[in-house]
Amino acid sequence: MQPRGRYVKLNAVDYILIVSLVLLLLTLPIRGILYFRNTTESHACEASVEFVIRRVDEATVGTLQMGDASFCMPDGATLPQTKVSKIAHTVEYVPNEDGDMEGLESSTVYDVHFTFRAEGARAKDGTFLLFGSRRLSVGESLLLSRASHSYTADFVSVQIS
Amino acid sequence: MANKQSRVDRIAVTCINAFFVFLFIALACVLFYAAKPRGILRPDTTLTYTVTFKTIRTEYTADIHEGDTVLDAVGKREIGRVVSYTVAPAMTETYSRRENRLRTVQYPEHVTLTLTVHANANREGVGYSISGFSLIGGKKIPLRLPNFVGTGVCTAITEIA
Numbered sequence: 001m002q003p004r005g006r007y008v009k010l011n012a013v014d015y016i017l018i019v020s021l022v023l024l025l026l027t028l029p030i031r032g033i034l035y036f037r038n039t040t041e042s043h044a045c046e047a048s049v050e051f052v053i054r055r056v057d058e059a060t061v062g063t064l065q066m067g068d069a070s071f072c073m074p075d076g077a078t079l080p081q082t083k084v085s086k087i088a089h090t091v092e093y094v095p096n097e098d099g100d101m102e103g104l105e106s107s108t109v110y111d112v113h114f115t116f117r118a119e120g121a122r123a124k125d126g127t128f129l130l131f132g133s134r135r136l137s138v139g140e141s142l143l144l145s146r147a148s149h150s151y152t153a154d155f156v157s158v159q160i161s
Numbered sequence: 162m163a164n165k166q167s168r169v170d171r172i173a174v175t176c177i178n179a180f181f182v183f184l185f186i187a188l189a190c191v192l193f194y195a196a197k198p199r200g201i202l203r204p205d206t207t208l209t210y211t212v213t214f215k216t217i218r219t220e221y222t223a224d225i226h227e228g229d230t231v232l233d234a235v236g237k238r239e240i241g242r243v244v245s246y247t248v249a250p251a252m253t254e255t256y257s258r259r260e261n262r263l264r265t266v267q268y269p270e271h272v273t274l275t276l277t278v279h280a281n282a283n284r285e286g287v288g289y290s291i292s293g294f295s296l297i298g299g300k301k302i303p304l305r306l307p308n309f310v311g312t313g314v315c316t317a318i319t320e321i322a
Contacts, residue, residue, distance in 0.1 A: 126229065
């Protein structure tokens, strides 16, 4: 006696629906790819970038001036070789007796300015893309690390050439 | 007996057809309403909104231009274009020991930046949506322009059409 069993035979309508389902699911990655391309359309360029590390004590200034270690960004990317462009006394703003804010130069802490040239790209909206992918604009504040120390860096100039 | 079996098989095949049709419609609805990129809807209004950035360094505002593309700094969506901007001295409140009162004085080397941005938007609840970016008065908005990035507060929204 043959074992009882049932099987379902799919007809043309079912195959059409299955193919349509698969095509529908494929629209998701295609849409994702198109969106990605639209937001990252860019052309290659170079930029001269300046950032400043503020309120650095004298011992740290010496460390920052020496050494060959490069700065690393929060995502681990290494910045091109930087050079110290300016060291200035930090200016602190305090109210005087009349309440007016006065800028006074500190004698113990400094602002250290660094510059570097970076390869990247200019995005469709005009923003500079460092290494072709990371947007970088004036006013950006990033935590950079170097030789087991981290520093808050303010990006003050991004000149695309 | 054979007729009964044949009828049972036809019912089974019909149910499977219905199942696939239901699955197709359900998936199409899910993909259209939940998975579509936000902002796919045609904008139903045009507006200008104002964002105020308080106490930012003067040099950060040096390269802002009318017509600059404005991006949401987090989602990287385009959310308008700059139509105008104003830079005013940053003010702060300090205590005057001489007069024994609080005074509002200028904060040196810092300014208050006010950007007016033009965008197409959709009305969404009590606020608006610009390409999926939610906009409402009083909201802190991280914005990125080609040569500036910062977080400001939306202080006004005006519908134009």
